[in-house]
Amino acid sequence: MKPAIKRVWVLGAGQLGAMLKHAAQPLGVDLRPVDIELDAILALEDDDVITAEREQWPSTVATDQLAAHANFVNQDVFSLVADRVTQKQLLDRLKLATAPWALVEEQHTAASLHEQYGDRVLLKQRTGGFDGRGQHWLVAQQGSAIPQGWHDKVIAEQAIAFDEEVSIVGVRNRAGDCHYYPLGLNRHQDGILTVTLAPLERLTNLQSSAETMLGKVMDELNYVGVMAMELFRLGERLLINELAPRVHNSGHWTQSGASISQFEYHVRATADLPLVPALIKHNSVMINLIGIDYNLAWLALPGAEVFWYGKEVRPVRKVGHINFSMADKTQLIHSLRQLQATLTDWYQPALDWAIDELES
Incomplete structure (x- = not known):
């Protein structure tokens, strides 16, 4: 019996989207990565499936259309995981071990964070930031400070002496x-x-x-x-x-x-x-x-x-x-x-x- 061709759209057309497309072809799946900058209407069908190769994307004609589709898989997950605050809250709620952390609010100073988390504290931007970017170390011995404008936009994590x-x-x-x-x-x-x-x-x-x-x-x-x-x-x-x-x-x-x-x-x-x-x-x-x-x-x-x-x-x-x-x-x-x-x-x-x- 000839398999029915399933159409899957991928929000994002980077290397992950390309590798998903390569993996889909032998399975008889019509997988279509979509550039996140595309300002064009897509020919979506009701039974198409939408997935994503990334956690965040800009608002364009194409991305808005994909994000609004009823079959957008994990639609509510991306924003939850993309924000390190809600991601950490999820892990805490599930009682899964993670580094002690806090949202850096206006009342926080480097000194108060050191008092709570020790001599080395890692600041991570709530969204974005990967491959070491969007991060800043507070080191007590160096007298480092919270960068200007980072309050409410980063979390603080206790440094972990992992193996x-x-x-x-x-x-x-x-x-x-x-x-x-x-x-x-x-x-x-x-x-x-x-x-x-x-x-x-x-x-x-x-x-x-x-x-x-x-x-x-x-x-x-x-x-x-x-x-x-x-x-x-x-x-x-x-x-x-x-x-x-x-x-x-x-x-x-x-x-x-x-x-x-x-x-x-x-x-x-x-x-x-x-x-x-x-x-x-x-x-x-x-x-x-x-x-x-x-x-x-x-x-x-x-x-x-x-x-x-x-x-x-x-x-x-x-x-x-x-x-x-x-x-x-x-x-x-x-x-x-x-x-x-x-x-x-x-x-x-x-x-x-x-x-x-x-x-x-």
Whole structure:
């Protein structure tokens, strides 16, 4: 029987929208990313489905039309999660561990925040801000102050002396069925995700806790699709850093390392296609390409799968990523060493870290 073609519109036409479209085509789903700046009326049908690749967007003819559609999946979730105040309130209400925090109000000073949260306090803008942007550290010994105009626009978080950063990506359909990928181990540099490793045997004891935490959030929100949760590991405890109600950078390794990628999972869930557990293939490493030009030498690396986004190259901008997924860990490490020779000095600590982890 020929499957009925389902049409899914994606609010946003960046690299995530492009990868969703690529994942949808083999499934027989007509997926259409929409530029958030588009001022044009779209030919929407009543049974079309709307999703998004981002938490926020401007008001245009196209975005307003998509946002008003009755089948806009997770319509109320985006604004809730995009604001760090309401996101933190959600986690507190669910009794899920997160860093102690407060909305920075007019009466707050750096001194009062240090008194409550310690010598190091991180200020984060309520909305926007990613890859380390929109943040400011208050350090008592440096006499730093709350930047002018930041009151009521940022939250303050207690600094967390975490052991490492991990993330979990899961999917939920309308029936409430959930599936999860193994925890990924993340390395950030200058606040930007640089490398993700998955799966790691030493993290399996934390898998159940992470799944329970993410599942609790998705069930509470009646969420449909892929959601990511960034976490701090403190010994055997997990502390939630942030949520992302969409496919996520730390899940890109699944394009090579799993039988169903996070992008395919999101398409399946939003288009009401069957969900089954993804089979994990091999040891996987994802390396973000940040602010560097395309290098044909990457295509000559054994096992390298290059994803280039076709964006203008600018400093600290993510312009692509490279996945490796190999059963032979020795070959994987060898390929990573070859990759190091093609990248700038900025990448060397992150690649050394990944190799050390794989060799341990």
